Amino acid sequence: MRELIRKLVETYGPSGAEEKIRAAIRAEVTSLADEVRVDPLGSLIVRKQGSGEGKRIAVAAHMDEIGIMVTYVDEKGFARFTRIGGVLPLTCVGARVLFASGVTGVISVENKRDDPGKVPRFEQLYIDVGASSRDDCPVRVGDAAVFIQPFAVQGTRLIAKAMDDRIGCAVLIETLRRLKHTPHDVHFVFSVQEEVGLRGAYTSAYGIEPDMALAVDVTRTGDTPECYPMAVELGKGPAIKVQDTGMISHPVVRELLVQRAEAGHIPYQLEVLEGGSTDAAAMQLTRAGVPAGCISIPCRYVHSPSEMVDERDVENGVRLLLEVLQAN
């Protein structure tokens, strides 16, 4: 699965510009699916036909990643920008960004600011693409870029940008590869625009009209120095979401996940997330309501250019999802 993960995290795909990542995922799943379609907002929906006696289940992982968008190019060719999704100014200074065209930029900060000791504000940051004037600047207003960092493996830890949520995409693809028989009509959703407001999940779930919905996404951990307390650690298994700030998991779905984990002897943790949410929150509220839950892959440094997950949690996430989809 490492090669798949590397390919997914290194592919460009900020919210609203998911063409490249969609094409990459499509290439992986087409031969495994009974039907592949793209909905009007761009989410990729991959259907695996069940044997008929089960439910219609939507499983969503978002393929977009956070990034930045150019708002202005000044006379000297420096670009000002706004964020796409929850980018933190703290992780911007010194970071490199990559545009769809292949142009690389460096983010830096104004020297002469009134509060040099503080975390800079976005309007104090700029991107240097090596241009010398507005006319020779290779980027223009509206161009989007993603943060870049090489994929690295350290023991069982995997480190990359965009683990949120390409690791969820990897779990879905790997599950699809291993899923030979299921009673359920399973719709794997690679959703767009999660980072800017769960937008692709609303529309794709409306179209699928599922009986049950699961998101597979990353969650934060409570195992780093002086961090906020949270009972989720890297390497202790996929986390079964109890609640986050956007959703309370349906108790039946949560119980199903716990039962399947225990039946399959799969390590798991229970997750209460105090900041953030996932596509499950949107899917839960479509049409007349959908029982929803979430399998979370514990991830350190979410929304930084170096997000870290544990390979064993990813593998156990696949096993848990398989257990759920294969059971009646």
Add this chain to the structure above:
Amino acid sequence: MMLKELSEATGVSGDEENVRSILLRAIREHVDEVRVDALGNILALKRGTTQNGLRVMLAAHMDEVGLMVVGHDGDGFLRVRTVGGVDPRLLPGAALEVGPDHLPGVIGIKPIHLLKSGEEQQVPSIEDLVVDIGATSKDEATKLAPPGTYITFATRFREGSITVSGKAFDDRAGCAVLVEIVRGERFPFDLHAAFTVQEEVGLRGARVAAYAIAPNCAFVLEGTVADDLPKDKDSSPTTRLGHGPAITLMDNTFIAHRGLVRLLTDTAEALGIPYQFKQPGIGGTDAGAIHTSREGVPSATVAVPCRYIHSPVSLLNLDDFNNTITLMREALARLTSSTLRSDL
């Protein structure tokens, strides 16, 4: 002039009747079907010249920001709250129209002769302001303007040679553009015009309008922020007056569909119509509600740049206004189902 009539009509969010009746009169003879939905949106259909199955929604919101009476105080003053985003700095000294009978009102403020030292530096909050309609008792004030009474800025429309000024260009400018399009030639597809309610308080009308129409794509027509005042640093203006229609790429509520943006820019370039991109990451429009309706609606927003929106008076450039109409007409004439492909 349509824009004059629309600008001078009162229609704070939730009280759009005056604007609605002007618009119904303006479009009735030019559409095949028209109705007012449960929330008060006007939904009109102008059938296409072909039956290509494409349903295109064009939306502009009828409501404007304003104030609402919430209580009465002292010798007959009105306590008020804002409806939508009104900057309290702009209220002292503003002339107002109160209620359905357009009673003249002013913001009650202490005369400069009586201010204590330093008081002139402070911006009173909305809780500290009162509206004065000249009532002489609490009972009289309550009778003339009971709780729930809407208040708008009392601003006449004025025409210059290149600009016009007036209130509520956000979004009566968009409404006026949409009227012109509805009154024009038919397109190959079915055009669904929606004049929406309650945009300023949370895109509420557009949400249900889009659900009812179930369009294949949508364009939102707006009057948007032009923030091109002199600045001390070389940084972006949101939009600039006189530089053409402003196309949104991304704001706080949606990311524009790239195929629709390309249709707009290709059309503008082919015909030599000036255009600009609105600075990404600012504001929001009805497109935020429309694009996530049902299975999703590829959407774009095109706006007439207006200086000083959400204030008692805004200013727009007539070339920008006319170019917005031309750009929309020409772009719509070039729209096909392949424009909506998501893999462009």
